[in-house]
Amino acid sequence: MFESLQDRLGSILNGLTGRGALSDKDVSAALREVRRALLEADVALEVVRDFTDKVREKAVGSEVLKSIKPGQMVVKIVHDELVEMLGSEGVAIDLNAPSPVVVMMVGLQGSGKTTTTGKIAARLTQRDRRKVLMASLDTRRPAAQEQLRQIGEQTGVETLPIIPGQSPTDIAGRAVQAAKLGGHDVVILDTAGRTHIDEPLMVEMANIRQKANPHEILLVADALTGQDAVNLARNFDDRVGITGLVLTRMDGDGRGGAALSMRAVTGKPIKLIGVGEKMDALEEFHPKRIADRILG
Numbered sequence: 084m085f086e087s088l089q090d091r092l093g094s095i096l097n098g099l100t101g102r103g104a105l106s107d108k109d110v111s112a113a114l115r116e117v118r119r120a121l122l123e124a125d126v127a128l129e130v131v132r133d134f135t136d137k138v139r140e141k142a143v144g145s146e147v148l149k150s151i152k153p154g155q156m157v158v159k160i161v162h163d164e165l166v167e168m169l170g171s172e173g174v175a176i177d178l179n180a181p182s183p184v185v186v187m188m189v190g191l192q193g194s195g196k197t198t199t200t201g202k203i204a205a206r207l208t209q210r211d212r213r214k215v216l217m218a219s220l221d222t223r224r225p226a227a228q229e230q231l232r233q234i235g236e237q238t239g240v241e242t243l244p245i246i247p248g249q250s251p252t253d254i255a256g257r258a259v260q261a262a263k264l265g266g267h268d269v270v271i272l273d274t275a276g277r278t279h280i281d282e283p284l285m286v287e288m289a290n291i292r293q294k295a296n297p298h299e300i301l302l303v304a305d306a307l308t309g310q311d312a313v314n315l316a317r318n319f320d321d322r323v324g325i326t327g328l329v330l331t332r333m334d335g336d337g338r339g340g341a342a343l344s345m346r347a348v349t350g351k352p353i354k355l356i357g358v359g360e361k362m363d364a365l366e367e368f369h370p371k372r373i374a375d376r377i378l379g
């Protein structure tokens with residue numbers, strides 16, 4: 084799948100076959116193409132810079148082997164570095180805590196939080212045989228709590244009964260209490276989003292966190308988030324302290340550069356990806372696949 088970068092690098096570097104080591108100048112020319120490919124894939128600029136610096140260190144002075152074209156060699160170095168930066172494969176949601184384990188979903192409005200809450204709850208219920216309670220803490224959008232209730236009905240997962248007028252922190256407290264009384268293994272809190280990050284949102288998330296003491300805090304983000312991905316991930320991580328990432332809309336046309344951006348600035352694992360609107364459209368994260376896709 085990454086022929087295109089290889090093609091681009093081929094014309095620049097392939098004259099070098101069998102000529103010894105890659106020089107600084109050869110590598111600089113190749114890295115211009117790598118940079119372009121990463122920016123086209125929506126990787127944030129500062130992450131592209133760090134990434135190309137790392138690749139430069141590895142590539143300069145590399146022996147140009149007779150058996151492999153220099154373009155291919157640089158693509159391999161780039162690919163390996165991408166996989167390393169994207170992190171480990173199949174990092175599961177950590178439920179290793181006393182019941183009920185609290186999982187808090189955070190992110191901007193429209194990122195796919197509610198859908199992902201339903202997908203995770205359905206999977207834990209159906210595949211892992213856990214007793215799950217979902218609660219919507221979104222008191223800003225009138226339909227939000229009802230949306231989660233319907234998802235619960237559709238997937239056979241229990242939702243916290245809606246009591247109009249309660250604050251998000253009060254709902255969080257009630258959810259944890261209900262899960263304790265109900266003998267639930269897991270309680271998933273679906274928080275409210277905003278169209279962009281603002282102070283009241285961060286304060287609300289911090290308050291919910293304090294009240295519910297979540298074991299996992301998953302930042303849900305649209306894979307099509309471009310340059311904003313860095314800001315988004317950094318803000319949520321600094322202010323709320325995320326434990327992992329979920330990227331949604333990976334079924335779309337985007338190349339998924341946000342995965343690299345968000346992983347790079349937070350160091351937190353990408354735990355799952357959303358690949359559609361249906362409740363079973365949830366997959367494990369495979370760094371190699373995403374690396375192929377980013378390289379295009």
Ligand code: GDP
Pocket residue numbers: 190191192193194195196197198199276330331332333334335356357358359360364
């Ligand atoms: P929230 O505001 O963050 O809770 O976002 P929602 O969960 O309501 O999702 C917003 C829209 O995105 C809905 O129409 C979902 O069906 C859709 N959506 C969520 N995840 C995915 C995904 O992985 N792929 C696609 N194609 N659509 C998704």
